[in-house]
Each structure stands twice: as structure tokens, then as C-alpha cells.
Amino acid sequence: MAAERIDQIIENVRSLPPLPAAVEKVIRMADNPEVDPNEMAIIIHNDSSLTARILRVANSSFFGLSRTVGTVSQAIMILGFQGVKNLALGMSVLDRLQPRQRTSSLPIEDIWRHSMAVASAARMMTARTGLSEPEEAFVAGLLHDMGKLVLMNNFGEEWELLLEIDRAQEKRLYQLEKEAFGMDHAEVGFVLCEHWNIPAKMSRIIAEHHLPPKRKQTVGEEDVLCYAVQAGNSMAKIAQIGSSGDSHVEGTLLEIVDSEKLTKEGLRQILLALPEEVSKTEAFLKMGSAKETLTQEEKTKPPAIALIVEDDGEREILAMSLLSMGYSLVNFQRSHDGDTRLVAVIADKSISPSSIEELEQRGVPVLDLLEWKKESHTEGKASMHIPSLRSWLKSKLAHY
Ligand SMILES: [Fe+2]
Numbered sequence: 181m182a183a184e185r186i187d188q189i190i191e192n193v194r195s196l197p198p199l200p201a202a203v204e205k206v207i208r209m210a211d212n213p214e215v216d217p218n219e220m221a222i223i224i225h226n227d228s229s230l231t232a233r234i235l236r237v238a239n240s241s242f243f244g245l246s247r248t249v250g251t252v253s254q255a256i257m258i259l260g261f262q263g264v265k266n267l268a269l270g271m272s273v274l275d276r277l278q279p280r281q282r283t284s285s286l287p288i289e290d291i292w293r294h295s296m297a298v299a300s301a302a303r304m305m306t307a308r309t310g311l312s313e314p315e316e317a318f319v320a321g322l323l324h325d326m327g328k329l330v331l332m333n334n335f336g337e338e339w340e341l342l343l344e345i346d347r348a349q350e351k352r353l354y355q356l357e358k359e360a361f362g363m364d365h366a367e368v369g370f371v372l373c374e375h376w377n378i379p380a381k382m383s384r385i386i387a388e389h390h391l392p393p394k395r396k397q398t399v400g401e402e403d404v405l406c407y408a409v410q411a412g413n414s415m416a417k418i419a420q421i422g423s424s425g426d427s428h429v430e431g432t433l434l435e436i437v438d439s440e441k442l443t444k445e446g447l448r449q450i451l452l453a454l455p456e457e458v459s460k461t462e463a464f465l466k467m468g469s470a471k472e473t474l475t476q477e478e479k480t481k482p483p484a485i486a487l488i489v490e491d492d493g494e495r496e497i498l499a500m501s502l503l504s505m506g507y508s509l510v511n512f513q514r515s516h517d518g519d520t521r522l523v524a525v526i527a528d529k530s531i532s533p534s535s536i537e538e539l540e541q542r543g544v545p546v547l548d549l550l551e552w553k554k555e556s557h558t559e560g561k562a563s564m565h566i567p568s569l570r571s572w573l574k575s576k577l578a579h580y
């Protein structure tokens with residue numbers, strides 16, 4: 181049974197849309213010191229939504245900068261490659277992890293609030309040690325529990341039941357998850373990292389956030405980030421900001437204290453500063469949500485879909501359904517145009533490998549209409565069942 185459940189989890193992760201092509205490129209470029217900042221700015225400019233978000237977050241109280249950041253090039257100069265990379269990564273992952281089911285005893289907002297507290301604490305800790313990138317620690321903290329959303333979406337009530345056991349017993353939530361589903365949320369988080377090509381350093385922090393810390397003598401820079409997230413996890417629980425569904429705190433909290441840079445007193449100051457820091461990061465999260473970050477121009481420009489459908493009549497029914505759902509239509513050949521917001525291609529015939537590759541690079545999925553026909557037993561029939569078509573479209577286009 182465990183093997184089946186692991187397969188189900190992995191399949192679910194694979195069905196999540198990839199990160200936008202621009203974000204993947206920014207992640208790759210950020211670790212290459214040879215990259216020209218202008219080159220990175222051009223990549224970001226090609227994605228208008230990413231551009232708007234980076235500028236808004238750069239100008240928010242989150243960074244507390246004294247001057248206005250007006251252009252992407254300025255944002256790169258002020259925040260650095262790593263800062264911009266982490267912003268782009270954090271925001272696009274949040275976009276893609278929307279809950280399909282809601283748990284009644286643990287609202288999703290509580291999990292994100294907990295994650296924000298972990299992120300803020302980890303950021304403050306690494307800023308004090310000066311050893312690691314504070315923004316890297318922030319994003320790792322923000323994403324550390326993201327595997328829980330996949331478990332929640334797949335196992336709903338059953339996962340919720342584990343929260344009750346965690347509350348009542350000695351066993352920790354991640355141990356209960358492993359027993360019930362064959363994987364715990366940290367491992368699921370790692371699968372998500374692999375799916376989205378999230379850099380190895382961050383994947384490791386997410387995967388290992390429930391492992392016991394190593395001995396202090398062998399600590400490297402990467403370990404500092406791991407510790408910061410682990411200690412941040414404990415502090416968020418102690419300060420009771422949000423809720424993670426896991427009510428235990430390990431006694432290893434003080435493992436991170438081993439230099440004058442981060443003393444016990446320093447940790448306490450961070451704990452006390454946490455509530456205010458979290459309210460600043462809430463602005464970051466709001467800006468990470470797709471619906472709230474659309475610019476005026478984007479609001480008036482509905483997301484576009486291209487149809488590659490053999491039969492004229494079927495194509496028209498599909499087109500009208502999409503229009504009535506608030507999408508616009510675009511000719512596939514003309515969808516390369518800079519100002520078209522192409523979000524998906526729906527096809528029932530083959531597309532050339534070069535087009536597929538190009539769509540993949542742009543992060544545009546191709547939805548197979550034949551899949552719906554099979555599911556709805558419409559194959560070979562002259563009519564299309566509209567409620568079933570619309571609900572298929574809705575489920576496939578939920579992220580756009
Ligand atoms: Fe966790």
C-alpha cells in the first residue's frame with residue numbers, strides 16, 4: 181500500500197505546472213558570476229508578471245530600502261543576483277501550491293503564517309552570523325513545509341487525523357506521515373524541489389529540516405542554513421505564530437548558538453522581533469499571489485489559449501466555452517508575440533517537436549483534448565457534453 185501511495189504522491193507532484201521559464205533561467209544564471217546583469221534583466225523583462233512582482237516586493241517594507249527601485253536593473257543591483265533569484269523562486273512556488281482541499285482543524289493560512297515566521301527567524305539568524313545568504317534562508321524557511329500541501333491535497337481527512345494523533349501522542353507528525361503514506365512532508369518537499377529544479381542547497385534544507393543537526397565542529401556554510409531553518413521552526417512554534425500541525429519542539433534549538441555572532445541573547449531578541457517581522461513578510465506573500473499581483477494592463481488583457489483542434493465544430497464549441505470562462509483566444513502561430521499572455525495550448529492533433537520544445541521553454545502546457553474525450557466517453561460522438569468539458573477545462577486551467 182505504501183508503494184501505491186508514494187506513486188500517487190509523485191504523480192501528483194509531476195502534474196503541477198513547471199516554474200515559469202524566466203524563473204528557471206534566473207535560477208540558473210544567478211549562480212554564474214560571469215553573467216551580465218543586463219542579460220538577467222532582459223530575461224525578467226520578458227515576463228511581465230515577474231517584472232511587476234520583483235519591483236513591488238523590492239519597494240515594499242519587506243526590504244526596507246530607503247530609495248525607490250524603479251527598474252529591474254536597479255533591483256538586480258540592490259538585491260543582487262541571489263536576492264532576485266530567491267524572490268522569483270519563492271513567489272512562483274507559492275503560486276503553484278494552492279490547496280485543493282481545506283482541512284477544518286488546520287487552515288492553510290495558519291501553515292503559511294507558520295512558514296513566514298520560520299522564514300523571518302531564519303533570515304534574521306543568518307543575517308547575524310554573516311555566514312550565509314539571509315534571503316536564501318528566508319525562502320528555504322518559507323518553503324520548508326510545502327510537502328504538507330501535497331499530502332493535504334492527496335489524503336485530506338486522513339492527514340488531518342494525524343494532526344490529532346500528533347497533538348495527543350509522543351509521535352511526531354512527520355513520523356506518522358511516513359508510516360501512513362510511505363513519505364513524510366520533508367521528503368515530499370524534496371520531490372517538489374526536484375520537480376521544479378530548485379537548487380541543491382535549498383532542496384537539502386527542505387529535505388533535512390527534521391533530521392537532527394550535525395555536531396558543531398563539522399559545520400559548514402550550508403549547515404548554518406539548515407540550522408537556521410530548524411531553529412526558526414522551533415521559534416515559530418514557541419512564539420505560536422501560525423500553526424504547522426506539529427506541536428513539538430526539539431531540544432536542539434541551541435545547536436545554532438556557537439559563536440559570538442549568534443548568542444543565546446541574540447536568539448531571544450530574534451524571537452521577540454518575530455511578530456513584527458512576520459507582518460512585514462505578509463506583504464511579501466500577498467505580492468506572491470497571482471491574483472493580487474496582476475497589473476492593470478494584465479487585468480484588461482485576459483489570459484490567452486491557443487487551440488489546435490482538427491474538427492471545426494468542436495474547435496468552435498471549445499472556443500466559445502473558453503471565452504465565456506473569461507479567457508481570450510489566440511492563433512497559435514501568432515502566440516509568440518511579446519504581448520500575448522499565452523497560458524495553455526489545447527490540442528487533439530500532433531504538434532511539431534520544435535513547437536513543443538519552445539512551449540516547454542516558455543512554461544506553457546499543452547492540454548490533450550483526447551484525454552478529456554476518453555474520460556467523458558465523448559470519443560467518436562457528434563456532441564460535446566458542456567458541463568463535463570467546462571469542469572475539465574476548469575481543473576486543467578486552475579492555475580492560470
Ligand atoms: Fe516540517
Ligand SMILES: [Fe+2]
Pocket residue numbers: 294298324325413424
Ligand atoms: Fe515547520
